[in-house]
Amino acid sequence: MFEEKTRMIIEDKYVEMVCTVIDELRAHPMQEDIQDSIKLPANNLWEAFMEHMQHEEREFHASNHVAIFNVCQRVVQSLTVIELKLVWLVSEGASIWEEDNFPDMPHMLNNVVEELMSWIEQEAEDPEFEIGAYEEEYDEDDEESIEIYPEDTTRH
Numbered sequence: 001m002f003e004e005k006t007r008m009i010i011e012d013k014y015v016e017m018v019c020t021v022i023d024e025l026r027a028h029p030m031q032e033d034i035q036d037s038i039k040l041p042a043n044n045l046w047e048a049f050m051e052h053m054q055h056e057e058r059e060f061h062a063s064n065h066v067a068i069f070n071v072c073q074r075v076v077q078s079l080t081v082i083e084l085k086l087v088w089l090v091s092e093g094a095s096i097w098e099e100d101n102f103p104d105m106p107h108m109l110n111n112v113v114e115e116l117m118s119w120i121e122q123e124a125e126d127p128e129f130e131i132g133a134y135e136e137e138y139d140e141d142d143e144e145s146i147e148i149y150p151e152d153t154t155r156h
Contacts (some may be wrong), residue, residue: 010090013083015129017075018119022046022129024071046124053124072116076109084108092117 017022020061025046045064052060079087085102088094097103103111123129 002102007090010086013087014090014116014119017087017116018123018129020075021068021071021116021120022123023143024075025049025068026068027072049120050124053121066081068120069113072120073109073113076116079112081105083111087112087115092118 026044028045030042030044030048042051045067048060048064049068076084076087084105085108088102088108088111092112092115093103093107102108
C-alpha cells in the first residue's frame with residue numbers, strides 16, 4: 001500500500017510538470033515561416049505538437065522538438081534534489097538501473113527529462129489532463145494544514 005501511494009504522489013508530480021510544460025508551450029507562438037512551410041493550423045507550439053502527434057503525416061520542424069525538449073529540461077532542472085530523486089524512481093532509467101545507490105545528477109536529469117518528454121508525447125497524442133484541472137483537483141482548501149507550535153521553553 002505504501003509503495004502504491006508513493007507512486008501516486010510521484011505521478012502527481014509528473015502531472016504537475018506536464019501542466020507546467022504545456023502552459024509554457026501554449027505561451028510560445030509558432031514562428032510564421034515554420035507555420036507557413038508546414039501548413040499547421042496552430043497558434044502556438046503546444047497546438048502544433050498535438051496536431052503532429054495526432055496526425056503523424058504532418059511535418060514538425062526539428063527546431064520545435066528542440067524547443068519542447070528545452071522546456072522539459074528547464075522544468076526538470078527546477079526540481080530540488082529530493083524531488084529529482086523521487087521522480088527518477090518511476091522513470092524508465094530507474095527501471096533498468098542495476099545499482100543500489102542513485103546515479104549521478106546528470107544521469108538522473110537525463111532520465112527524468114526523457115520520462116517527462118514521454119508524458120508530454122502521450123498527452124499530445126491522447127489529451128487526458130485539462131490544463132487548470134490539476135489545480136482544481138488539488139484545491140488548497142482540501143489540503144491538510146500543518147500547524148507549527150512555538151517551542152515550549154518552560155520545560156527546559
